[in-house]
Amino acid sequence: MYYENNVQALQDIDFCVTQGEFVSIVGPSGCGKSTLIRIIAGLIDNYVGDVRVAEMTKTDEQPLALVFQEANLLPWRKTLDNVRLPLELAEVCENVQKEKSLAALDIVRLKDFAHAYPRELSGGMKMRVSLARALVTKPQLMLLDEPFSALDEITRQQLNEDLLRLWQQDQWTALFVTHNISEAVFLSSRIIVMSDRPGRIIADVAIPFSYPRT
Numbered sequence: 001m002y003y004e005n006n007v008q009a010l011q012d013i014d015f016c017v018t019q020g021e022f023v024s025i026v027g028p029s030g031c032g033k034s035t036l037i038r039i040i041a042g043l044i045d046n047y048v049g050d051v052r053v054a055e056m057t058k059t060d061e062q063p064l065a066l067v068f069q070e071a072n073l074l075p076w077r078k079t080l081d082n083v084r085l086p087l088e089l090a091e092v093c094e095n096v097q098k099e100k101s102l103a104a105l106d107i108v109r110l111k112d113f114a115h116a117y118p119r120e121l122s123g124g125m126k127m128r129v130s131l132a133r134a135l136v137t138k139p140q141l142m143l144l145d146e147p148f149s150a151l152d153e154i155t156r157q158q159l160n161e162d163l164l165r166l167w168q169q170d171q172w173t174a175l176f177v178t179h180n181i182s183e184a185v186f187l188s189s190r191i192i193v194m195s196d197r198p199g200r201i202i203a204d205v206a207i208p209f210s211y212p213r214t
């Protein structure tokens with residue numbers, strides 16, 4: 001895949017992820033991790049190749065959801081109204097929007113903050129709202145692009161544990177971009193390693209679980 005300035009971001013990328021896998025993608029800054037995530041998300045279309053994500057039929061469920069490094073909450077909307085946004089866009093009826101959003105806030109332990117504004121929340125809490133907004137659509141595939149890297153080490157570890165707990169509950173498929181190897185080892189059942197110029201996959205390894213999973 002080439003950007004308009006003729007930078008070749010990716011070359012010969014070929015991999016397949018099984019439903020329910022937690023896959024981390026690691027590699028140096030600039031190796032094309034975000035580009036890969038954006039291609040899978042459908043945000044870039046001038047690439048040569050083929051991306052397939054399982055389709056879902058229900059209108060209030062999405063095949064995939066994205067979580068970025070910034071929580072990207074709308075500051076003028078309360079927590080609950082941020083979480084229900086994707087359901088609103090999918091024209092789900094309002095009672096259901098509310099019910100599902102409260103349930104999503106509950107699983108990230110923020111039900112009590114449903115009526116708070118983003119400015120009232122800590123960085124970690126905002127990120128948990130962002131996770132809830134992604135999970136509310138019941139995605140089959142979660143694309144997470146360095147989601148916690150702006151947070152301090154302790155908050156980050158807490159959120160990694162939250163993420164793993166949520167994944168264990170619902171078993172969506174995760175593609176998690178990070179340049180933190182220990183984080184990748186902690187979270188993943190598989191790690192894809194990329195190198196740069198242009199971005200290629202140089203290793204693809206299964207990880208024995210370092211964390212008790214049920």
Ligand code: ADP
Nearest residue numbers: 003005007009028029030031032033034035036
């Ligand atoms: P990573 O996420 O691994 O840091 P990126 O996917 O962001 O890598 O970038 C891969 C390569 O593509 C880098 O060389 C970067 O400079 C380049 N790149 C990223 N976005 C653009 C863009 N919009 N236009 C031109 N080049 C870009």
Ligand code: ADP
Nearest residue numbers: 119120121122123124125126128154155158159
């Ligand atoms: P996180 O680990 O999500 O970053 P913090 O360590 O910032 O959370 O906050 C710990 C707890 O303190 C939160 O779960 C919340 O109950 C409370 N808290 C944090 N910020 C606020 C706030 N602005 N208003 C009310 N309670 C807060």
